Amino acid sequence: MSREIAGFPQLTATIDGGFWHRYQVLVRDEVIPYQWKAMNDEIPGAPKSHSVENFRIAAGVRKGTYDGMVFQDSDLAKWLEAAGNVLAVDHGGNRELRAWAEEAVDLIARAQQPDGYVNTYFTVKDPSGRWKNLREAHEMYCAGHLIEAGVSLFRGTRNRKILDVVRRLADHLDSRFGKEKPKVRGYCGHEEVELALVKLARLTSERKYLNLAAYFVEERGRSPSYFETESSAPGFTPIFGIKSLDYYQAHAPVREQQHAVGHAVRAMYLYTAMADLAMETGDASLAQTCDRLWEDVARRKMYVTGGIGSSAHLESFGADFDLPNDIAYAETCAAIGLFLFSSRMTRLHDDAKYADVMERALYNGIISGLALDGKSYFYVNPLEVVPAVCDANGSYRHVKYRRQPWYGCACCPPNIARTLSSLGEHAYHLRGDTLYADLYHEGVVTFPVAGREVSLRQTTRYPWDGQVRFQPLGDAGAEFTLALRIPSWSRGHRLSVNGSPLQGEAAADGYRRVRRRWSSSDALELSLPLDIERVHADPRVRADYGKVAIQRGPIVYCLEEADNGAELSRLQLPANAALEAAERTDLLGGVVVIHGMGVREAGGPAGANAAPAGELYSRDDGRRPAEGSSNVPTAKDLLFIPYYAWANRTPGEMAVWIRE
Helix, strand or coil, rough: CCCCHHHHHHCEEEEHHHHHHHHHHHHHHHHHHHHHHHCCCCCCCCCCCCHHHHHHHHCCCCCCEEEEEEEHHHHHHHHHHHHHHHHCCCCCCCCCHHHHHHHHHHHHHHHHHHCCCHHHHHHHCCHHHCCCCCCCHHHHHHHHHHHHHHHHHEEEEEEHHHHHHHHHHHHHHHHCCCCCCCEEEECCCCCHHHHHHHHHHHHCHHHHHHHHHEEEEEECCCCCHHHHHHCCCCCCCCCCCCCCCCCCCCCCCCCHHCCCCCCCHHHHHHHHHHHHHHHCCCHHHHHHHHHHHHHHHHHHHCCCCEECCEHHHHHHHCCCCCCCCCCCCCCCHHHHHHHHHHHHHHCCCCCCHHHHHHHHHHHHHHHHHHHCCCCCCEEEEEHHHHCCHHHHHHHHHCCCCCEECCCCCCCHHHHHHHHHHHHHHHEEEEEECCEEEEEEEEEEEEEEEECEEEEEEECCCCCCCEEEEEEECCCCCCEEEEECCCCCCCCCCCCECEEEEECCCCCCCCEEEEEEEEECCCEEEEEECCEEEECCCCCHHHHCCCCEEEEEEEEEEEEHHHHCCCHHHHHECCCCCEEEEEEEECCCEEEEEEEEEEEECCCCCCCCCCCCCCHHHHHHHCCCCCCCCCCCCEEEEEEEEEEEHCCCCCCCECCCCCCC
């Protein structure tokens, strides 16, 4: 811990056009106002949140009883973080949002206890239960999200009140937990505070917050097990009753963990913090642990959509290559966690393979959780849906084919808001005088080079078009390297400066570097052909064996009943079928769709021995069906839409994978 704290990001990136600008406007104008109403219980027909009301009661503004999950505070904290992100871009000019945020901050400040503690569940409902059930009570988890909100709001509005609140909260944690007596041992059952403390350390340059984050990471899984010791203490009261140490990633010290196990969201937040600490401390052993765990997730446990956590049982990782489509869990928060972990790994190693996964999760497994109008959500993101089965079979009760207006456990909606409003933080990273372009979008990035600020404008219609243009703004004249990510899906690229082609290929790390002294008249153009790709899964993924998925650029596609009729399982895509892309400005907010000539299998078994009507099973004698028989397969024009946009029309079937 002898190195200097890296400090807050050295660059700023804004998004002012194209695909992601539409989403950021949606978050600002629809999502955040809708979520404020939801957390104030003002959405008719939606489950009650009581999140803001809990703070009013804890602050003494209202009388009443606590309602909601033990971690209900975190919903408001994540919403506040999103508000801070938006206000930073709008420079605080959104008066209504600023007023809502200030109202929330005032309540939180009034609810804070004299020792710095903030948690409405234990302030209102169980004052004597503070810090007695770290395994299940989510106290540090809620604290972590509030700290992240404080950092975001301070950056966006210079709101000193919220920064003071979260520093007092972090100081309270630091005064209580650690190795040195009279501090006590402990760590949270739901990781989050670790990465939040790193953010706070970077903002304030206070090393004690970094040290506390490192303590929580390193203490996890050590023997004797803190969770087992805690749960055997007199008066311990279980909340959920989950005892498995694997579930909490507390089965072994983090450096000894070989595989991603347990609750997927918790794992991602832990690994993100570990990558942060490896960056800050230069700890090669911790970095190697992150490498091992990331590879385990990305190579054995990730859906083609970037979703992770396949099992509805405890929202956890399944066995290697166990990626069922129709009962997939793939929680939106888990995809967000993978996005955050991969973003940190990109910066830790300057390697584009991590940004490729970050992009996969972002364009598919994250925004699939948000309706196109910003007013309903998926908690679970399956890759195959048959509504009648979901309605009738309790094993599918977690799978929805309509997005929901809100949830009793509403972790995902505000998590989407804070993620989409912060994309500029993940689009680039800076290493010395090399600027790495990790995500392509329309906007401007500003960064320091040799003691001066330089700005670049990026112009693109990505992901629908693979043309990307960079141009310095103002009086450039600085020498630096621009490293462009060449996505793993790209089957070739072209690069030119001022119209002159540049020969060469991407380096082993996946970036194409261009170094020069740049002038404001320069234009660097990258062309990424957006070929339509047929994706096949590893044969060990049983659910996808003999099937194919369609991808164009970073976008994974699916079939919907609205375009292709019911019983999607009868459809096949011949291996030699031509596939064509077409832009549809009139469909789903404007998308590129893919057409291909497929085959719809017959309604019954082929052959002379077909079972009589009403029979469930029959024998096939192998003879070809007669001409004109109803058992003859028919040609079918298939239409594939982006996976993220499914379930925005009439409810119906959906499938990502189709038999080939």
